[in-house]
Amino acid sequence: MSMELRGLNSSSSNNSLEENSFRSESFSEDRDQGAISETGCLSIIVLGASGDLAKKKTFPALFNLFRQGFLRPNEVHIFGYARTKISDDELRERIRGFLSQGKGASAEHTEDLLMFLQLIKYISGSYDSEDGFLLLNKEISDHESSKNSQPGTARRLFYLALPPSVYPSVCKMIRRYCMNQSDLGGWTRIVVEKPFGKDLDSAEELSAQLGELFDEQQLYRIDHYLGKELVQNLLVVRFANRFFVPLWNRDNIDNVQIVFREDFGTEGRGGYFDQYGIIRDIIQNHLLQVLCLVAMEKPVSLKPEHIRDEKVKVLQSVLPIKYEEVVLGQYEGYRDDPTVSDSSNTPTFATVVLRIHNERWEGVPFILKAGKALNSRKAEIRVQFKDVPGDIFKCKKQGRNEFVIRLQPSEAMYMKLTVKKPGLDMSTIQSELDLSYGLRYQGVTIPEAYERLILDTVRGDQQHFVRRDELKAAWEIFTPLLHSIDAGELKPLSYQPGSRGPAEADELLARVGYVQTHGYIWIPPTL
Ligand SMILES: NC(=O)C1=CN([C@@H]2O[C@H](COP(=O)(O)OP(=O)(O)OC[C@H]3O[C@@H](n4cnc5c(N)ncnc54)[C@H](OP(=O)(O)O)[C@@H]3O)[C@@H](O)[C@H]2O)C=CC1
Numbered sequence: 001m002s003m004e005l006r007g008l009n010s011s012s013s014n015n016s017l018e019e020n021s022f023r024s025e026s027f028s029e030d031r032d033q034g035a036i037s038e039t040g041c042l043s044i045i046v047l048g049a050s051g052d053l054a055k056k057k058t059f060p061a062l063f064n065l066f067r068q069g070f071l072r073p074n075e076v077h078i079f080g081y082a083r084t085k086i087s088d089d090e091l092r093e094r095i096r097g098f099l100s101q102g103k104g105a106s107a108e109h110t111e112d113l114l115m116f117l118q119l120i121k122y123i124s125g126s127y128d129s130e131d132g133f134l135l136l137n138k139e140i141s142d143h144e145s146s147k148n149s150q151p152g153t154a155r156r157l158f159y160l161a162l163p164p165s166v167y168p169s170v171c172k173m174i175r176r177y178c179m180n181q182s183d184l185g186g187w188t189r190i191v192v193e194k195p196f197g198k199d200l201d202s203a204e205e206l207s208a209q210l211g212e213l214f215d216e217q218q219l220y221r222i223d224h225y226l227g228k229e230l231v232q233n234l235l236v237v238r239f240a241n242r243f244f245v246p247l248w249n250r251d252n253i254d255n256v257q258i259v260f261r262e263d264f265g266t267e268g269r270g271g272y273f274d275q276y277g278i279i280r281d282i283i284q285n286h287l288l289q290v291l292c293l294v295a296m297e298k299p300v301s302l303k304p305e306h307i308r309d310e311k312v313k314v315l316q317s318v319l320p321i322k323y324e325e326v327v328l329g330q331y332e333g334y335r336d337d338p339t340v341s342d343s344s345n346t347p348t349f350a351t352v353v354l355r356i357h358n359e360r361w362e363g364v365p366f367i368l369k370a371g372k373a374l375n376s377r378k379a380e381i382r383v384q385f386k387d388v389p390g391d392i393f394k395c396k397k398q399g400r401n402e403f404v405i406r407l408q409p410s411e412a413m414y415m416k417l418t419v420k421k422p423g424l425d426m427s428t429i430q431s432e433l434d435l436s437y438g439l440r441y442q443g444v445t446i447p448e449a450y451e452r453l454i455l456d457t458v459r460g461d462q463q464h465f466v467r468r469d470e471l472k473a474a475w476e477i478f479t480p481l482l483h484s485i486d487a488g489e490l491k492p493l494s495y496q497p498g499s500r501g502p503a504e505a506d507e508l509l510a511r512v513g514y515v516q517t518h519g520y521i522w523i524p525p526t527l
């Protein structure tokens, strides 16, 4: 098995990962006190193993961690659990194709794949009866005994790749039948997927139910946007660079856009999506988490609690959303899906302006925009600066300075700026300072978000997971708007699939101050 750590083979990277790592600060108090184990027998239990997320994200992430040596074959065992009655081999066959993608068919890869698949065992059982969980516990315990694990020292990681409706019963079963037996260095951790509730009350109810069963330190509410490379880079860029410190405020920044666009619709997930809509699916969680990292104050340290304290403060400073600063859309053809109601009022597109009432951001609109079935696929943060006062070059119309963080695809950070047009003429032109990852970090593979986040759960690092009070503050912002949409008081505008979304969204952007740069487009550089 390849023990190579990704990133170390880059020709442009001279420093080792460990030399530069600031990970050590990012751990819970228990870890600091040396009470929590990072080695020893590890059981990873994927509940909902028969499902979409498990095959597309969870198992591939585990495989990549295995290939890189983060999950050691002499320590780890992986259990799939779901109601579907299939054998170990049938589960392995279902996921095999997703583990091979993009990796080529080298002999080494095939060997790793076979070794990994042999670590997986499947157990069929229901989500609310003791039989299945007693059997699951027996299988885990047998594995721990086979590794000569001392009672209480083993690590058990339960990943709930399941609809949230079954979280309470599954968590009760885990608590009752499947916990690591004592705290002799071992642990039990629970990873829960979004959506965490549908509004403030349901989220709080879910949190209370889970909170009765597990400590906050045992719960990992995953938001996979927090595992994306450039999202993880935000705090570094903001707080490790002198450039940004004096500029990052209402005196210099005119508006901030956080944008998610997909060029496909809700195909295959219409039933789920129609109950949630784009605000619950993307904006209330992924984009709001990004907003927190863009807008928060500098944390006292990189300890998870310090970071999450600052995120909560930003969320609590967001003013109630004004409905005239919201545009909703639904793409034509969305309701043709047989799993979507014919009279569905669910938005597949939304632009929502948030206003942060604090000293740094008063008056700066944060425009959150997300849509399905649009003309492109990308996610980015666009920080637009104010015009230069006393413009002697008369170049204002060419465009404002912008700092753009392209989260995906083609990860990059670039600064749009005005320069002299090369040549004999004394005229100006829009250009950019460009840090494109593909070019700058050739040979470095950027890990998948899920890969990173699962590794964090094994290591006990909660920095990139959502804390209970954060979740509450996030729902507080969106619940009134969501209830108005659910009640049909706000209606989505129709838009063409493959378009930019409703034209009214661009009008809203212009109204709140965004100035589009005409005649300039950033093209990701190629090698
Ligand atoms: N798929 C994705 O791309 C993403 C999913 N998520 C979240 O991850 C979680 C899992 O998503 P996904 O894998 O798509 O979901 P699935 O609908 O595929 O469900 C996963 C498994 O749960 C079981 N299941 C499904 N519906 C029910 C039900 N009503 N009651 C009990 N069990 C049920 C099924 O297993 P069985 O019948 O065998 O027991 C199914 O294989 C969800 O919370 C989702 O919101 C988050 C981000 C992206």
Ligand SMILES: O=C1O[C@H](COP(=O)(O)O)[C@@H](O)[C@H](O)[C@H]1O
Pocket: 224, 262, 281, 282, 379
């Ligand atoms: O959580 C979700 O995210 C995906 C988009 O994830 P990305 O990493 O590809 O940007 C989205 O398609 C899905 O609707 C949503 O549930």
